[in-house]
Amino acid sequence: MAGKPFIIAGGGIGGLAAALGLARKGRASIVLEQASQLGEIGAGIQLGPNAFHCFDYLGVGDEARAGAVYIDRLRLMDGLNGEEICHIPLDEAFRARFKNPYAVVHRADLHGAILDACRAHDLVDLRTSHRVEGYAQDDGAVTVQVAGKDPVKGAALIGADGLNSPVRAQLVGDGDPRVSGHTTYRSVIPTDRMPEDLRWNAATLWAGPKCHIVHYPLKGWEVFNLVVTYHNDVEEAVAGVPVSKDEVRRGFEHIHPRAQQVIEHGQNWKLWVLCDREPIENWVDGRAVLLGDAAHPMLQYMAQGACMAMEDAVCLSEMVATHDDLDAAFEAYRARRVVRTTRVVMGSRLIGEYVYHPAGASAQMRNAIMSARTPDEWYDRLAWLYGGNGLEEG
Numbered sequence: 001m002a003g004k005p006f007i008i009a010g011g012g013i014g015g016l017a018a019a020l021g022l023a024r025k026g027r028a029s030i031v032l033e034q035a036s037q038l039g040e041i042g043a044g045i046q047l048g049p050n051a052f053h054c055f056d057y058l059g060v061g062d063e064a065r066a067g068a069v070y071i072d073r074l075r076l077m078d079g080l081n082g083e084e085i086c087h088i089p090l091d092e093a094f095r096a097r098f099k100n101p102y103a104v105v106h107r108a109d110l111h112g113a114i115l116d117a118c119r120a121h122d123l124v125d126l127r128t129s130h131r132v133e134g135y136a137q138d139d140g141a142v143t144v145q146v147a148g149k150d151p152v153k154g155a156a157l158i159g160a161d162g163l164n165s166p167v168r169a170q171l172v173g174d175g176d177p178r179v180s181g182h183t184t185y186r187s188v189i190p191t192d193r194m195p196e197d198l199r200w201n202a203a204t205l206w207a208g209p210k211c212h213i214v215h216y217p218l219k220g221w222e223v224f225n226l227v228v229t230y231h232n233d234v235e236e237a238v239a240g241v242p243v244s245k246d247e248v249r250r251g252f253e254h255i256h257p258r259a260q261q262v263i264e265h266g267q268n269w270k271l272w273v274l275c276d277r278e279p280i281e282n283w284v285d286g287r288a289v290l291l292g293d294a295a296h297p298m299l300q301y302m303a304q305g306a307c308m309a310m311e312d313a314v315c316l317s318e319m320v321a322t323h324d325d326l327d328a329a330f331e332a333y334r335a336r337r338v339v340r341t342t343r344v345v346m347g348s349r350l351i352g353e354y355v356y357h358p359a360g361a362s363a364q365m366r367n368a369i370m371s372a373r374t375p376d377e378w379y380d381r382l383a384w385l386y387g388g389n390g391l392e393e394g
Helices: 012-022 051-059 061-066 092-098 106-119 167-169 245-249 255-264 305-322 328-354 360-371 373-385
Strands: 006-009 030-031 044-047 073-077 083-087 103-106 122-129 132-137 144-146 149-154 155-158 176-188 203-208 211-218 223-231 239-244 270-276 286-292
Touching: 006 012, 006 144, 006 149, 012 030, 012 051, 012 106, 012 122, 012 305, 044 106, 044 211, 044 305, 051 061, 051 106, 051 373, 061 328, 073 360, 083 092, 083 245, 083 360, 083 373, 092 167, 092 373, 103 106, 103 211, 106 122, 132 155, 132 167, 144 155, 149 239, 155 328, 167 286, 203 328, 211 255, 223 255, 245 255, 270 328, 286 328, 305 328, 328 360
Parallel strands: 006 030, 006 155, 030 122, 073 203, 155 286
Antiparallel strands: 044 103, 073 083, 132 144, 144 149, 176 223, 176 270, 203 211, 211 223, 239 270
């Protein structure tokens, strides 16, 4: 591995975190981003304590904390009757248990904190307008093909290029992502447009039959992030398409008026059709390895996509630093990450079906079980997730 840079396909949160992690271990990298400038689309993102464990490892803990809003609770509401089902306190007891907070942040602010650290490090070479198309390798190097440009050579290739990863297409060859049939609509509005009786310092989820609504404050309470999702059985994957408010309303006509008003106050709605992939074991092909959504794309329902990508970056950086042999480093990384990320991929599907979207007797069962849990019982159930930092075994 000595003397040659790692090539990283993708300049999103996972790719930049990998570059920063490697740099802090003395390894150079070249980040190839297909867009003409580095940045993040989207709006709010939820960060569990495991994300902050990763920030601290990467040396950007203070910067990540500075842009976050520290909510008081995770709140689950019944979308039909408008009543609270349960909440999980995120107070001092939570922080004491997990050694870090739970927070929400604008995705661009999080990406910017990692990007600034990469730009400040002389071992990270950031290149935009570089779309990776494939790779070739021999015993000593990997050669990455880039659309319309000269190939880029390095010690290894890290495919952090997302849901439709060309690196994964070559490494795994499993075709198109799985379209879930769930459509998410997103909006960000000024706080003064948010209904006063819903301006809660919480990540709030209204659960209803085949739909749910999420809202929480962002950017020092300047805006609220709105995310509404419902099953409309669409079969085509689309992303970031502007839609009318009438289209958004269509999936929520059966929901309690108190929750429906979130849609009425939203503006400039855009839709995303949610996709994931079946979990796989083969993340490695010689000198090529997958990371983040390229390895384990997941539905949004556990709010762990970016967190898992950062954990991957931490783990990969540590394994590269502690193994002299690239094959051993990549295998150790894969072995540590496959089971945990698969648990989150499959858990996200199950939560979407049986916690966020059930109806009738199934919803009544959910309410009875979840309302009966104490804070400590919730913390016990979440310990496997929020206690992680990417370095644990299995």
